[in-house]
Amino acid sequence: MPLLPLAILFGVVSLVCAALLLTHAFRRSVGTGVMVLLIPCYMLVYAFSQFEHPRKNLIVAGFVASTVLTAVFLGMGAHGISAAMARMPPPGF
Numbered sequence: 001m002p003l004l005p006l007a008i009l010f011g012v013v014s015l016v017c018a019a020l021l022l023t024h025a026f027r028r029s030v031g032t033g034v035m036v037l038l039i040p041c042y043m044l045v046y047a048f049s050q051f052e053h054p055r056k057n058l059i060v061a062g063f064v065a066s067t068v069l070t071a072v073f074l075g076m077g078a079h080g081i082s083a084a085m086a087r088m089p090p091p092g093f
Helices: 003-028 030-038 042-049 056-087
Strands: none
Touching (some): 003 042, 003 056
């Protein structure tokens, strides 16, 4: 259960980095912004190939690492919740 707040924290970091990537893509052109928004894997392609920012390394690393850590912590937290629910007696006993 204590892993879920970490998942939320890394999810927010991932969301902020994705918002920076998305706004940069829309400033470049509307077509690029729409592709980054609607094609899931294109955000990574855009981040590595066309994204130009003074802190590019930090933003791209933050996006990738936070996305992976969010998925890991959500999976571990969900596993912990399901394991706790399996040990509980059914209601009414």
